[in-house]
Amino acid sequence: MATSTLVAGKVPSARTAATAATGEPALVRWILTGVAVVFLTLFIFVPLAIVFSQALAKGMGVYWASLQTPDAMAAIRLTLLAAVIAVPLNVVFGVAAAWAIGKFDFFGKSLLITLIDLPFSVSPVVSGLIYVLLFGLQGVLGPWLARHDLQIIFAVPGIVLATIFVTFPFVARELIPLLQAQGQEEEEAAIALGASGWQTFFRVSLPNIKWGLLYGVILCNARAMGEFGAVSVVSGHIRGRTNTMPLHVEILYNEYQFAAAFAVASLLALLALVTLVAKTLVEWKARRQLAESALWNGEAV
């Protein structure tokens, strides 16, 4: 498993800046910078810009109206519901998995780690499919569910489940390297001083990983609210009932209601921007904490 993405990126130091004595000529630098800027503008800024430009193309009136239709509001509610359930559950899972994997050595540990990475390597459509094959009408549990009048596929529970599946690795992946890197000494000291397991966890381990945890939550939430492929497979696309915001965007777009589609999309884009800002802030805070603790331990920063 790669190192925590939170810790991997560091502030570029003066060492990495080009110097006049050994760098490339200014012209080369300008050309390379230009190409990079054009590439990024083309692939990042233009798509972002068009979302907002199309959303507001028919004016603010249409914009607000699109967001307030009953179907749109239902979609927003469902998206929030899925996130509110999936994220806390995945946090508990992430913490539990990181504790077991980060602090102990046991048989089957690497298999466990591979399993946790699984949703990242599987297509979202396949992620949704496996739930259909389990809970769908023709699925393994289909007949049993029908008999008990329980609906998972094409209903809210299925959407929540699919959301949980595609987002559960995020928190775990951030916390595992953190807990591994911290070693056992502080926890052992707490235990020796008489603290219970829970006390040790909440008072010693948790504060040390708080930024990693927050980072994982931010990523988990962004993906939970934005998931499309997996949810699309299990949802049934029933307006007002089983549509999340991304699905609602798709419906509006396919009906050529472009302004409305982009209006809802703009909310999601704003969420993405907030996610990026929060991410950057947490990264900065985490780096500071890392540097301070290194200083404290007498290491060179």
Place this chain on the structure above:
Amino acid sequence: MAFTFKKRSNLPGFGLALGFTVLYLSLIVLIPLAATFLKASSLSWQQFWHIASSARAVASYRLTFGASLVGALINLVFGVLVAWVLVRYRFPGKRLFDSMVDLPFALPTAVAGIALTTIYAPNGWLGRPLTSLGIKAAYTPLGVAIALTFIGLPFVVRSVQPVLEDMDKELEEAAASLGASRWQTFSKVVLPTILPAALAGFAMAFARAIGEYGSVVFISGNMPMRTEITPLLIITKLDQYDYAGATAIAIVMLVFSLALLLPINLLQKWSSRRDEKQSEVTSEETKTAEALA
């Protein structure tokens, strides 16, 4: 030595943590996966092969893998370039550009899908100039490749950036003092150092692109045999209640994704091993000292 499940440790909570983890994973991952393989086993080998190698399926593989490869290759080249510029150079707005590199990770795929389609449609911001050059982007494999480039953009950049940041400036200075031109220094010293990270990023971008649905399904046109991606084929079969067919294709995708996981992990390990500071070998030191005496 007797087999022990877990090495001794005096921290509490192992049983609870592992127990919950395994339970959660079983419910969310293992049981549904088991159902998948159960369903798949209801197909005979012949039926499976018939579905998985049907003309329509093969056409979708060609498009999906082909466009993913193109997108990943573009990201390999430009990702290294962007990482270099972000790490080594300064220009106004650099911090903004740096944080925005992660947008494809954060933006919901459906939003990306409709945005890209609108841009590259014949009357879109970029579609129009392209059409005047005789190039059709939307609803063609080219559009698919563009979308897959978008979705994989952060992988190579974020993979290469830390390696470049960690790289000792002295290596380039040594090459310069030995007479290497700037290009020689880059190609013989810098590039080999960042290669494992770049390849790991490439593999991750490739893997992501193969499974991508939301960003691609709007721009691709979805015509069977021509512009239909494999994930869409799975959904189409599901819509027709052809669970068996959908499962067969899904298995093909699963097998390929898992096959890609191994090289990715190896590449990442290779890359992080290169990064480690070299440690002294003290027993050899004294041997050397004696040899020199």
Place this chain on the structure above:
Amino acid sequence: MSIEAQNITKKFGQFTALDDVSLEIPSGELVALLGPSGSGKTTLLRVIAGLEFADSGIVLFDGADTTHQTARDRRVGFVFQHYALFRHMTVFENIAFGLRVRPRALRPSHEKIRAKVDELLKLIQLKNLAGRYPSQLSGGQRQRVALARALAVEPSVLLLDEPFGSLDAKVRMELRRWLRQLHDEVHITSVFVTHDQEEALEVSDRIAVMNEGRIEQVGSPDEVYHRPITPFVYNFLGNVNLFHGRINEDKDSPAIHDAATGDVVYVRPHLLEIHRQPNGGPNFRATIKHINSAGPLVKVEAITEWGAPVHVELSQEKFRELHLIKNESVFIIPKELKIFQKQVVS
């Protein structure tokens, strides 16, 4: 190739690394730049190499102005503190690098390169390790490969940045001796940076002692050790006792007066003698507080009659003759003093 640096100034932001520094290095000499961290010695070396450009001043190689030439064009051999070996290349490829990157017209043939690399491998006594990677070598071996790599391009100047800094003491000593031997054989103009005064004294023909961006003294090891011209140089090279006082001409009073406004008197510990009776020359009383007799010399710590600590070194023989014990009161006779006038702060 002689090197001359004239009036070099280099600032990094607010920090002045080099302040109007000038230094002449005649052809074939092995010169040490000695000083504490932050003294500017590495910066001066890098300016000479062309890895940094000075803010002002000029650098001359054999009289030719190379101030604006890049490192690539100056054809210096530079050995880095942490070796900077190319990790993805074998020892052979590392050493051959400088020859392989020459422009087509000047590039030697495969066979010539192989011959040159073999010759250097023999010189550094690592013939059997040509196919190894740097990660498979010890620190001392890596350093020798870095040296061979720099020598492969037949530079006219060899520059070494704390070459033995990160090695074990024993390896350091061996490599020091080896570098000196190498220089005696090859006679290439060499400059090396070190903060270890023992190293500088042992290896170099001349030493430039640096402090806070300026050169304090340039001279042979003998000169800077026995005839230091500034308090910093005296302090930096060898152990020293420091007294704030005034020398008393009066024979019946203590030789050194404690006076806050006096000059600073420097005495090396091995230049103080302990006697039970004064012998008619300058002396002062002291009470023995601590005796450390483990080692080639006996180290005695005492407190002078005016309350200042003093450190004396004597041979084991002398110590045995004296039978010193703790808390004993003795006379200390300085054989050689150095007085630096108190700097007048205007």
